[in-house]
Amino acid sequence: xxxxxxxxxxxxxxxxxxxxxxxxxxxxxxxxxxxxxxxxxxxxxxxxxxxxxxxxxxxxxxxxxxxxxxxxxxxxxxxxxxxxxxxxxxxxxxxxxxxxxxxxxxxxxxxxxxxxxxxxxxxxxxxxxxxxxxxxxxxxxxxxxxxxxxxxxxxxxxxxxxxxxxxxxxxxxxxxxxxxxxxxxxxxxxxxxxxxxxxxxxxxxxxxxxxxxxx
Amino acid sequence: xxxxxxxxxxxxxxxxxxxxxxxxxxxxxxxxxxxxxxxxxxxxxxxxxxxxxxxxxxxxxxxxxxxxxxxxxxxxxxxxxxxxxxxxxxxxxxxxxxxxxxxxxxxxxxxxxxxxxxxxxxxxxxxxxxxxxxxxxxxxxxxxxxxxxxxxxxxxxxxxxxxxxxxxxxxxxxxxxxxxxxxxxxxxxxxxxxxxxxxxxxxxxxxxxxxxxxx
Numbered sequence: 240x241x242x243x244x245x246x247x248x249x250x251x252x253x254x255x256x257x258x259x260x261x262x263x264x265x266x267x268x269x270x271x272x273x274x275x276x277x278x279x280x281x282x283x284x285x286x287x288x289x290x291x292x293x294x295x296x297x298x299x300x301x302x303x304x305x306x307x308x309x310x311x312x313x314x315x316x317x318x319x320x321x322x323x324x325x326x327x328x329x330x331x332x333x334x335x336x337x338x339x340x341x342x343x344x345x346x347x348x349x350x351x352x353x354x355x356x357x358x359x360x361x362x363x364x365x366x367x368x369x370x371x372x373x374x375x376x377x378x379x380x381x382x383x384x385x386x387x388x389x390x391x392x393x394x395x396x397x398x399x400x401x402x403x404x405x406x407x408x409x410x411x412x413x414x415x416x417x418x419x420x421x422x423x424x425x426x427x428x429x430x431x432x433x434x435x436x437x438x439x440x441x442x443x444x445x446x447x448x449x450x451x452x453x454x
Numbered sequence: 455x456x457x458x459x460x461x462x463x464x465x466x467x468x469x470x471x472x473x474x475x476x477x478x479x480x481x482x483x484x485x486x487x488x489x490x491x492x493x494x495x496x497x498x499x500x501x502x503x504x505x506x507x508x509x510x511x512x513x514x515x516x517x518x519x520x521x522x523x524x525x526x527x528x529x530x531x532x533x534x535x536x537x538x539x540x541x542x543x544x545x546x547x548x549x550x551x552x553x554x555x556x557x558x559x560x561x562x563x564x565x566x567x568x569x570x571x572x573x574x575x576x577x578x579x580x581x582x583x584x585x586x587x588x589x590x591x592x593x594x595x596x597x598x599x600x601x602x603x604x605x606x607x608x609x610x611x612x613x614x615x616x617x618x619x620x621x622x623x624x625x626x627x628x629x630x631x632x633x634x635x636x637x638x639x640x641x642x643x644x645x646x647x648x649x650x651x652x653x654x655x656x657x658x659x660x661x662x663x664x665x666x667x668x669x
Contacts, residue, residue: 303531310525316518320538327539408632417623419631423638 244309251305251322254298256378258329259439261291263371265336266432270364272343273425274357276350284340291333298326321442325378328435328442332371335432342425351421353414356406359399363429366396370436377440383447386440396433400426459524466520466537469513471593473544474654476506478586480551481647485579487558488640489572491565499555506548513541536657540593543650543657547586550647557640566636568629571621574614578644581611585651592655598662601655611648615641 265284272281302323305311311319342351352360370392377385403426406412407419444450480499487496517538520526526534557566567575585607592601618641621627622634659665 416634423635
């Protein structure tokens with residue numbers, strides 16, 4: 240019984256790690272589509288989001304199967320429920336990559352981003368991809384120490400997000416309101432992507448240590 | 455066993471219905487704080503958010519207790535897991551009300567909203583409060599028909615959200631970039647509040663009918 244539980248839980252962790260890779264790739268491609276005004280890459284991200292949704296539904300089914308067949312209690316029960324939350328956060332990260340891709344498509348063939356914020360989004364994209372990549376390892380190896388390190392990358396993202404506002408509010412912003420609206424929404428998508436990545440990492444810490452990390 | 459399960463599940467539904475009321479009130483007050491530049495009301499919403507978080511933690515504990523003690527299977531299992539998702543959506547709705555209140559506080563004593571979008575936010579606030587109020591009844595009575603009707607209110611919210619963009623993009627917008635950034639983010643908070651409300655309603659349909667409603 241216990242062995243079957245461990246084996247099924249291991250498979251579930253692999254599925255979630257694979258989902259991290261999917262949403263990391265989605266955000267990498269969405270950022271490239273945004274920076275390079277690459278319509279076909281944007282459309283690929285939009286099409287591929289369905290695969291993230293399917294992976295989430297599948298992992299939730301497997302978690303249900305585990306609960307129904309093994310009826311885990313105490314810590315095991317919490318672990319399985321956590322996988323359901325993790326899958327939800329990962330799906331949401333996929334949605335945010337999808338929003339970025341849709342913004343790139345909506346303005347095509349015009350670029351969405353004014354020149355002076357391109358480097359900021361380039362950086363935000365890199366941090367998002369790094370966070371998703373770390374998540375893969377954290378989920379796979381149940382590595383609570385690396386999970387703590389996610390917060391630093393999230394702080395970097397928050398700094399970049401704040402910097403965007405400074406740029407838009409400055410008297411040198413000459414791209415008008417429409418560009419500011421796009422930049423505001425896009426900035427928020429990257430910031431939320433990082434928030435969800437941190438939430439996943441915190442769940443893994445909880446699974447490993449039995450305690451939620453302090454805020 | 456079955457009776458104890460039903461009783462505990464009934465209590466859990468009551469807790470979630472009470473949470474709907476809390477987040478509806480939070481959004482009502484946050485909107486009033488925003489429209490009336492009422493600092494003390496904004497701070498009340500900010501302070502009260504902790505109670506939503508606590509209510510969510512408590513309902514999740516009760517769901518865990520149900521799973522551990524009753525080890526429900528099949529439909530019952532899905533119902534209990536759904537309550538965990540519902541609590542998560544409701545907490546997020548509380549967070550969004552919190553964001554609105556924080557925006558009101560950040561600009562105080564200046565109003566956040568230019569005169570020409572005030573009626574839009576007044577309307578968005580009313581729809582948000584209506585959605586949360588309906589959720590209370592839907593959760594309490596497991597009313598799948600009313601849950602379907604939520605989509606219409608969400609469409610209204612989406613229309614208002616789109617209208618905001620039209621107003622900001624028009625040549626008559628004379629409030630500059632800073633106000634547009636605030637309006638963009640605030641519009642998104644209301645729109646997401648409605649999305650989460652609809653997600654909760656869909657879960658209730660799922661609990662009652664065993665099927666997720668079609669998109």
